[in-house]
Amino acid sequence: MDVRWLEDFLALVELRNFTRAAEFRHVSQAAFSRRIQSLEQWLGTPLVVKGAVPVRLTDAGEQFVDSARIAVDRLFEARASIRTSQFEVMSQVRIAMPNVLARSEFKALLNVIERKHNSSFSVIVGTTLDVVARYLAGDADILFAHDCPAIPMHDTLDQHERLVLRKDRFQPYATVDPVKRNKLDFPGTPRNPFPMISYSHRAYFARLFEHVVARNKTPLPHKVVVQCEMSDVLKEVISAGYGIGWLPQSAVGDADPHLMSPIGPPEWGLDLDICAFRPPRPLGTSIEGIWRALEAGEEKQASL
Known part of the structure; x- marks a missing residue:
């Protein structure tokens, strides 16, 4: 058993x-299918109804779901507990956060948690899906990420403590150059779709869009001219006037209003939360102290 x-x-x-699940697990679809078949062989029964689209589980598959989830959770909890105790000796806190927040929020978060806690930090960065997977695998103690109640990042995170640090907004942006901006014609027409700067299909922000x-x-007639997972890349292309793209306001920040600005009516935007997540179990004293500092920061912001 693996x-x-x-x-x-x-x-x-x-x-x-199968395709989306293989992408999420960072393996080829062929390798993913072989691993599902290996699990079925180990159990001695099919778990998936062959040819069903979308994928449908057999009775045995439905029966096995809870057992599989409990087994994975217990294994990773045991590993996380061991790793936490090791890192506790070093007073090092492991943080996971996507690139888009690492650039806009990390210094502010460090100011909140470093003032009262003499800890060192190990920071995991990457795409939202990647850092969530690393956090759920026990590679990080605290996860910072965007989250939207209407479109949660990952169902498993419902079982974790969630702290809203501040609000954000996901909305369409375009260059402020008047000549280039007028040519974009948002929200477009069937005969003249606007050029779209888009997130890759596997990106969390693509689901929000x-x-x-x-x-x-x-209707929103558009044609995708650039597609990428990285908000920084999309921001550069949008500000250069190649098209319109959705970005979190935090990614644009105060330094870029002279390059790009929101476009279109408010209904094309979506309110987001910038959140912290932690496992639903006691952690080391250093991490517990940092979480209390984050909670105090949230309460102070709410009172303003």
């Missing part, structure tokens, strides 16, 4: 699609 087989199975249960489009009844 614990990765259980993680693959749970990803398939959540996403109900899909939610914004589905929520609005107004």
Whole structure:
């Protein structure tokens, strides 16, 4: 038995699609399918109804879901507990956060938690999906990330403590150059779709964009001209006037209003939370102290 087989199975249960689940697990679809088959062979029964789209579980598969989830959670809890005790000796706190927040929020977060806590920090950065996966695997003690109640990042995070640090907004941006901006013609027409600067399909912000489009009844004719997972790359392309793209306001910041600004009516935007997550169990004294400092910062901001 390989614990990765259980993680693959749970990803398939959540996403109900072999291609998307394989992308989420960072393996080829062929390798992913072989691992599901290996799990079925180990159990001695099929878990997935062959050919069903979206993926549908057999009775045995439905019966196995809770057992697989409990087994994975207990294994990673045990590993996280051991790692936490090791890092506690070093007074090092492991933080995971996506690139988009590492650039805009990390210094402010460090000011909140470093004032009262003499700790060193190990910071994991990457795409939102990557850092969430690393955090859930026990590689980080605290996760900082964008989250939207309407489109949660990951179902498993519902079982973790969630602290809203501040509000953000996900909205469309375009260059402030008047000549280039007038040519973009937002929100576009069927004959003249606007050029779209888009997140890759696996990105969390791509799911938020899909939610914004589905929520609005107004058509949004567009053609994708650039696609990337990194907000910094999209920001550069948008500010240069190549198209319109959705960004969190925190990613744009105060330094870029002379380069880009929001475009379109408010209904094309979406309110977000910048959150901290931690496992639902007691952690080391250093991490508990940092979490209390974050809570105090949230209470102070709420009172303003």
